Amino acid sequence: AQKITQTQPGMFVQEKEAVTLDCTYDTSDPSYGLFWYKQPSSGEMIFLIYQGSYDQQNATEGRYSLNFQKARKSANLVISASQLGDSAMYFCAMREGLKTSYDKVIFGPGTSLSVIP
Amino acid sequence: KAGVTQTPRYLIKTRGQQVTLSCSPISGHRSVSWYQQTPGQGLQFLFEYFSETQRNKGNFPGRFSGRQFSNSRSEMNVSTLELGDSALYLCASSLGQGTQYFGPGTRLTVL
Numbered sequence: 001a002q003k004i005t006q007t008q009p010g011m012f013v014q015e016k017e018a019v020t021l022d023c024t025y026d027t028s029d030p031s032y033g034l035f036w037y038k039q040p041s042s043g044e045m046i047f048l049i050y051q052g053s054y055d056q057q058n059a060t061e062g063r064y065s066l067n068f069q070k071a072r073k074s075a076n077l078v079i080s081a082s083q084l085g086d087s088a089m090y091f092c093a094m095r096e097g098l099k100t101s102y103d104k105v106i107f108g109p110g111t112s113l114s115v116i117p
Numbered sequence: 118k119a120g121v122t123q124t125p126r127y128l129i130k131t132r133g134q135q136v137t138l139s140c141s142p143i144s145g146h147r148s149v150s151w152y153q154q155t156p157g158q159g160l161q162f163l164f165e166y167f168s169e170t171q172r173n174k175g176n177f178p179g180r181f182s183g184r185q186f187s188n189s190r191s192e193m194n195v196s197t198l199e200l201g202d203s204a205l206y207l208c209a210s211s212l213g214q215g216t217q218y219f220g221p222g223t224r225l226t227v228l
Contacts, residue, residue, distance in 0.1 A: 033216075035217075043205055043224070044219060045222075047216055047217070047219075050216050091160065095214070095217075104150070104173045105150065105209075105217055106162070107160040109159050
């Protein structure tokens with residue numbers, strides 16, 4: 001069963017507009033972490049933002065914010081004021097088993113974001 | 118602080134050969150994970166090493182192996198290469214349970 005779902009294979013956004021990239025996850029572990037990474041065409045994965053399952057507030061990092069809805073198992077990434085350099089693949093990932101010696105990161109299929117000037 | 122480095126960046130091999138990829142983690146990071154990324158399968162977890170011990174393993178055949186040295190540097194080896202092994206191989210390091218930081222990747226082409 002797929003543990004990370006990103007239902008938007010591709011998205012377009014106008015420059016300077018905000019955009020939301022969807023991510024839903026599935027886990028029975030109460031202790032987990034959620035991540036968003038950006039992968040430009042160069043291939044390097046760039047860490048954007050992290051949300052822990054016990055964090056009370058939604059994470060924010062500059063223009064990035066994470067809309068965390070725990071009951072719905074949803075962790076959407078919001079990018080405000082899109083820039084041309086935001087065009088890339090975006091991956092949602094989950095790390096479960098944080099309190100154990102067994103933990104690994106699972107990635108979603110990704111969303112390709114294109115920013116239009 | 119220097120980021121994660123991977124060598125080589127590009128590699129071309131033929132079927133049946135073997136290959137070794139190298140990853141140097143961020144200083145102080147003791148966990149190194151390896152991923153294979155292909156257009157068809159996406160990002161797939163290969164294995165993770167922590168303090169020279171393999172802590173987790175993904176669902177890959179035994180041709181894929183790895184190791185970690187006392188300085189936390191890690192190597193990944195693929196023996197008897199197949200065409201389907203062509204991929205971007207990404208290495209990531211972390212303190213152990215925190216955020217993983219990725220290197221630039223090694224793009225392997227098998228002819």
